[in-house]
Amino acid sequence: MKLITHNMLESRVKDCPDDKRFPLGINATKVIEQKVVLNKQFIINILTKIDWEVLLEAIKQIGYNEKIELPLEIPVEIEKDDDLIMKIHHALLEIEIIEGELICQGTGRKFTIKEGIANMLLNSEELK
Amino acid sequence: MFSRFSPILNHINQKDFQFVYEPSEDSFLLCEGIEKNINFIKEEIKPTICLEIGTGTGFVTCFVNKLFEENKVSCFYITTDINHKAAKIANETFKLNCVEPKETIITDLIEGFESRLKNSIDLLLFNPPYVPTDPSEKIGIDPLDQNSLLSSSWAGGKNGMEVTQIVLDKLDFLLSPNGCCFIVALEENQPEIIAKNLFFKGFRTAVVKKKEIEDEKLYILKIYRK
Numbered sequence: 001m002k003l004i005t006h007n008m009l010e011s012r013v014k015d016c017p018d019d020k021r022f023p024l025g026i027n028a029t030k031v032i033e034q035k036v037v038l039n040k041q042f043i044i045n046i047l048t049k050i051d052w053e054v055l056l057e058a059i060k061q062i063g064y065n066e067k068i069e070l071p072l073e074i075p076v077e078i079e080k081d082d083d084l085i086m087k088i089h090h091a092l093l094e095i096e097i098i099e100g101e102l103i104c105q106g107t108g109r110k111f112t113i114k115e116g117i118a119n120m121l122l123n124s125e126e127l128k
Numbered sequence: 129m130f131s132r133f134s135p136i137l138n139h140i141n142q143k144d145f146q147f148v149y150e151p152s153e154d155s156f157l158l159c160e161g162i163e164k165n166i167n168f169i170k171e172e173i174k175p176t177i178c179l180e181i182g183t184g185t186g187f188v189t190c191f192v193n194k195l196f197e198e199n200k201v202s203c204f205y206i207t208t209d210i211n212h213k214a215a216k217i218a219n220e221t222f223k224l225n226c227v228e229p230k231e232t233i234i235t236d237l238i239e240g241f242e243s244r245l246k247n248s249i250d251l252l253l254f255n256p257p258y259v260p261t262d263p264s265e266k267i268g269i270d271p272l273d274q275n276s277l278l279s280s281s282w283a284g285g286k287n288g289m290e291v292t293q294i295v296l297d298k299l300d301f302l303l304s305p306n307g308c309c310f311i312v313a314l315e316e317n318q319p320e321i322i323a324k325n326l327f328f329k330g331f332r333t334a335v336v337k338k339k340e341i342e343d344e345k346l347y348i349l350k351i352y353r354k
């Protein structure tokens with residue numbers, strides 16, 4: 001599971017208070033890095049949908065904050081900063097959580113990530 | 129189906145198709161419908177996020193990725209399936225066919241994504257379980273019943289619309305301003321009624337492909353904002 005996806009997922013557990021649904025905590029036991037072709041325009045487009053603070057926190061949670069240094073805020077002139085775009089590309093798309101779990105911050109419910117695939121299925125009692 | 133965009137599926141054994149939907153005429157027709165609309169997609173939609181619900185083997189998203197690459201369209205491919213075996217096979221299909229950037233998630237339709245993807249999906253693809261089934265037959269997956277993995281790929285409940293309708297009801301919330309949805313429907317799903325209902329919610333529906341196979345009449349519907 002990529003960090004871009006983590007930035008889009010929330011907990012749908014019935015008992016979770018609404019303000020705790022997003023973001024999910026991450027406990028990663030196996031993380032790999034893998035090359036993905038850079039598309040600058042895609043990164044610029046997707047940045048409008050990314051919660052930057054959540055991305056920074058996710059990088060920290062998987063222990064990559066020393067490997068990937070990102071600024072605290074997205075610079076206004078991001079388009080001219082190819083170096084930063086490359087870093088964001090790397091953080092969002094090239095890091096894969098292979099094994100681990102996502103944790104609902106409101107209920108502690110864990111969603112497993114196995115072979116790179118997160119399982120968000122809830123049982124009927126957990127559903128709204 | 130022979131197309132230069134068809135993915136390699138060598139990693140899948142015949143016995144996997146006991147648990148995962150094998151790409152069939154409906155899958156192929158959906159691909160053809162999307163291919164026919166490549167200029168529309170490229171010029172009008174310019175997709176950033178492409179979401180396929182119920183990806184099965186991943187055939188359709190793979191096809192779309194190859195078609196898009198040739199047409200210099202690049203987006204993030206999100207796929208979901210309620211069947212964990214399908215999700216695993218799809219992920220392998222994507223790896224084998226170099227589909228990137230992609231994500232596969234096991235979930236019910238798009239549960240977990242909704243709020244954050246509000247008005248963000250540029251392309252939504254769904255070949256749903258569309259076969260009308262008796263109310264006594266369960267739709268969806270029963271964790272205790274292996275057979276439900278495959279039956280959930282076709283069992284559609286009343287008019288075959290029970291699963292599809294949930295997605296159609298969310299379209300306004302999910303689709304981006306230029307976003308578009310391609311779905312498979314059967315004659316029994318009553319495409320005219322689908323179109324009429326969507327019209328009142330602000331959408332146009334076009335039949336982009338139609339095919340009769342044995343006793344099934346398949347439609348590919350393209351749904352977009354008026």
Ligand SMILES: C[S@@+](CC[C@H](N)C(=O)[O-])C[C@H]1O[C@@H](n2cnc3c(N)ncnc32)[C@H](O)[C@@H]1O
Nearest residue numbers: 149151155182183184209210211236237255281
């Ligand atoms: C007709 S098959 C299509 C498979 C593949 N997209 C294709 O075209 O070959 C329907 C797929 O939807 C999945 N499905 C059924 N109900 C679902 C649900 N509630 N959420 C997610 N996927 C679902 C099934 O597991 C199956 O893979």
